[in-house]
Amino acid sequence: MFRRERSIPLRGSAAALCNNLSVLQLPSRNLTHFGVVHGPSAQLVSAAPEGVPLAQRQLHAKEGAGVSPPLITQVHWCVLPFRVLLVLTSHRGIQMYESDGSVMVYWHALDSGDASPVQAVFARGIAASGHFICVGTWSGRILVFDIPAKGPNIVLSEELAGHQTPVTDIATEPAQGQDCVADMVTADDSGLLCVWRSGPEFKLLTRIPGFGVPCPSVQLWHGTVAAGYGDGQVRLYEAGTGTLHVQISAHARAICALDLAPEVGKLLSAAEDTFVHIWKLSRSPESGYTEVEHCHGECVPDTQVCGARFCDPSGSSFAVTGYDLAEILRFSSV
Amino acid sequence: MSVRTLPLLFLNLGGEMLYILDQRLRAQNIPGDKARKVLHDIISTMFNRKFMEELFKPQELYSKKALRTVYDRLAHASIMRLNQASMDKLYDLMTMAFKHQVLLCPRPKDVLLVTFNHLDAIKGFIQDSPAILHQVEEIFRQLTEVKCFFLLCLWQTYGGLSAGEFQLIRQTLLTFFQDLHIRVSLFLKDKVQNSNGRFVLPVSGPVPWGTEVPGLIRMFDSKGKEVKKVEFKHGGNYVTAPKEGSFELYGDRVLKLGTNMYSMNRPVETHMSGASKNLAPRTQENIAPNPLAKEELNFLARLMGGMEIKKPSGPEPGFRLNLFTTDEEEEQAALTRPEELSYEVINIQATQDQQRNEELARIMGELEVTDQPRQSASKGDDLLAMMDGL
Numbered sequence A: 001m002f003r004r005e006r007s008i009p010l011r012g013s014a015a016a017l018c019n020n021l022s023v024l025q026l027p028s029r030n031l032t033h034f035g036v037v038h039g040p041s042a043q044l045v046s047a048a049p050e051g052v053p054l055a056q057r058q059l060h061a062k063e064g065a066g067v068s069p070p071l072i073t074q075v076h077w078c079v080l081p082f083r084v085l086l087v088l089t090s091h092r093g094i095q096m097y098e099s100d101g102s103v104m105v106y107w108h109a110l111d112s113g114d115a116s117p118v119q120a121v122f123a124r125g126i127a128a129s130g131h132f133i134c135v136g137t138w139s140g141r142i143l144v145f146d147i148p149a150k151g152p153n154i155v156l157s158e159e160l161a162g163h164q165t166p167v168t169d170i171a172t173e174p175a176q177g178q179d180c181v182a183d184m185v186t187a188d189d190s191g192l193l194c195v196w197r198s199g200p201e202f203k204l205l206t207r208i209p210g211f212g213v214p215c216p217s218v219q220l221w222h223g224t225v226a227a228g229y230g231d232g233q234v235r236l237y238e239a240g241t242g243t244l245h246v247q248i249s250a251h252a253r254a255i256c257a258l259d260l261a262p263e264v265g266k267l268l269s270a271a272e273d274t275f276v277h278i279w280k281l282s283r284s285p286e287s288g289y290t291e292v293e294h295c296h297g298e299c300v301p302d303t304q305v306c307g308a309r310f311c312d313p314s315g316s317s318f319a320v321t322g323y324d325l326a327e328i329l330r331f332s333s334v
Numbered sequence B: 001m002s003v004r005t006l007p008l009l010f011l012n013l014g015g016e017m018l019y020i021l022d023q024r025l026r027a028q029n030i031p032g033d034k035a036r037k038v039l040h041d042i043i044s045t046m047f048n049r050k051f052m053e054e055l056f057k058p059q060e061l062y063s064k065k066a067l068r069t070v071y072d073r074l075a076h077a078s079i080m081r082l083n084q085a086s087m088d089k090l091y092d093l094m095t096m097a098f099k100h101q102v103l104l105c106p107r108p109k110d111v112l113l114v115t116f117n118h119l120d121a122i123k124g125f126i127q128d129s130p131a132i133l134h135q136v137e138e139i140f141r142q143l144t145e146v147k148c149f150f151l152l153c154l155w156q157t158y159g160g161l162s163a164g165e166f167q168l169i170r171q172t173l174l175t176f177f178q179d180l181h182i183r184v185s186l187f188l189k190d191k192v193q194n195s196n197g198r199f200v201l202p203v204s205g206p207v208p209w210g211t212e213v214p215g216l217i218r219m220f221d222s223k224g225k226e227v228k229k230v231e232f233k234h235g236g237n238y239v240t241a242p243k244e245g246s247f248e249l250y251g252d253r254v255l256k257l258g259t260n261m262y263s264m265n266r267p268v269e270t271h272m273s274g275a276s277k278n279l280a281p282r283t284q285e286n287i288a289p290n291p292l293a294k295e296e297l298n299f300l301a302r303l304m305g306g307m308e309i310k311k312p313s314g315p316e317p318g319f320r321l322n323l324f325t326t327d328e329e330e331e332q333a334a335l336t337r338p339e340e341l342s343y344e345v346i347n348i349q350a351t352q353d354q355q356r357n358e359e360l361a362r363i364m365g366e367l368e369v370t371d372q373p374r375q376s377a378s379k380g381d382d383l384l385a386m387m388d389g390l
Helices: B005-029 B030-044 B050-053 B063-075 B084-104 B109-129 B134-156 B163-177 B183-189 B280-289 B294-306 B327-335 B356-364 B381-389
Strands: A002-009 A024-025 A031-037 A043-048 A053-060 A071-080 A085-088 A095-100 A104-109 A123-129 A132-137 A141-147 A156-160 A169-170 A184-188 A193-197 A203-208 A217-221 A224-228 A234-239 A242-251 A257-262 A267-272 A275-281 A290-299 A305-310 A318-323 A327-333 B079-083 B204-206 B216-220 B226-231 B237-239 B320-323
Touching: A002 A318, A024 A071, A024 A305, A031 A071, A043 A071, A053 B050, A071 A123, A071 A257, A085 A123, A085 A132, A123 A184, A132 A169, A132 A184, A141 A318, A169 B134, A184 A217, A193 A224, A203 B381, A217 A257, A224 A267, A234 A257, A242 A290, A267 A305, A275 A305, A275 A318, A275 B079, A290 B216, B005 B030, B005 B050, B005 B063, B005 B084, B005 B134, B005 B163, B005 B320, B030 B063, B030 B109, B050 B134, B050 B294, B063 B079, B063 B084, B063 B294, B079 B084, B084 B109, B084 B327, B109 B163
Parallel strands: A123 A169, A169 A217, A257 A305, B079 B320, B204 B237
Antiparallel strands: A002 A327, A024 A031, A031 A043, A043 A053, A071 A085, A085 A095, A095 A104, A123 A132, A132 A141, A141 A156, A169 A184, A184 A193, A193 A203, A217 A224, A224 A234, A234 A242, A242 B216, A257 A267, A267 A275, A275 A290, A305 A318, A318 A327, B216 B226
């Protein structure tokens, strides 16, 4: 059972994007950072454990040539071995900041060279993989940035080809040092999933084809890919082979966000149908196959959810954002 | 954001405008032939070929202010006049109605079905007209011609789009409508909107076509054989979709969104209060010096340059339509409209760009507007004057 906790107010409402909530848990400092995209700006809020807002900051997409102010597509904290960076993607490019958003350390302008006039140009999909930060783009290319332990000397080290349609989300294996060959998965608007092995050069291991609907959100846990689709399905695949192990008719509308509590194998799914569901992932001891159990369902009345994240490693609390809603809703288990 | 959104936005908002005007014309007992003439004139202006060509060019969406200017023009395409308060209310109703339709579309591509519902209804406004038969026939012929052109444009633009591209269009539309929470009595009465201005999102009914009813977990072995099936309680009350709506020229759209909800002759009121809570971002948009004014002016000039306002065939006396039940109510609404909800276009420095003004003057010269209530010195000043006067 979960109960509603005190909401965190936002200066601007959340935009109707997918994966529109990023959470940085800082248990040692008794703080949680939240990041939400409003439109041309993104808002960062820090809160104490009871949800009391302590500080807030607004970031804007860097201006460029164009008619209207550029819109931000995603904001996400990347936890690297020696530092945490905040990454912001927009219709102009990629901005990287120190984790509190105070200083921009890097700007990468998108090359719209071979885009046709009807194509929207943007960056979307952000994840940290070791000392790299990977960012997806409208063309399907994944940009890999090499991040030094400190300072602004960030370099674009590789561009990965694998997708033909705009990238939606990227996920990396949370357990570093695990004996996992496949440690990154990327998803796109056609529903295609690409599974990679990171390294000085990233290698494409498997392709898991889509079935005509976008895959807006994806997670990776102990060699299992969890993918949420535009038709409300959540599917679990074995990362190495691409074999489908579990198919859940989870939601009645498009899924907008997935999150993982890796220590306990809990998966959170949120969709435009106003529901948030929590699932328990496990491996059957007899067969070795991935199994899923439904733990909890929460309805956020009259809210088109656009972002959802666990707020602690044990998955006993989570936060939700909704389109047009100027607050972050919080739930914790009783 | 998607550069293919404007035609959908324009046509659906235009459709809602026609529904509301039709209802008010009947409520105000405007004689049938005059009412029909107004609707016909607006429809022929909307489907003007040159205008359509401009509309379908790939372009980003402009602000609500800029778009409102186009509808102000459209509403005055005939012998009818609207005061600012009524025009404001009309635009509020149109935008809230389409916002509701976009939000409730089961699949992103169903916004096309909503568009077809509006288009089907527009056909109905034309067909149903006994009085000036030859005029109707002529309009119908022209309309069929341009409608074919329009449908061709529609098909070319949207026919081959993927689900992902429709999702981007949906997100673009929702961005346009973000933070709009005007309460509409009809919506409140029908329990479609809550008293805080937010729309009700039902958790029951048919699932979108292609989606399964939630509640089932299926587990497979490495050979793809199903080994376990478990049900879970989803929390909603969904059923399978009976059939898919038709995307053909004629057909059962199945979806009711975009059909005329005013046909019951119910009064259309809006509440202005209680909508101000989330207006901080919009206020900022209104008062900051607007670097986009020039771009928006260009957009308007291009779009309206394509709008051919027809000359009336005879000495038709104009009339004023009131979106409120009494004149006093209309006056009161004008006085009490919250600052943040004002659609005033930022005062454009008319002196700055002589060349652009001349270009606008030339375009304006091609437009003949009857019964222009504003006394302007020259035709060329009309556009700017109209915008300054909003």
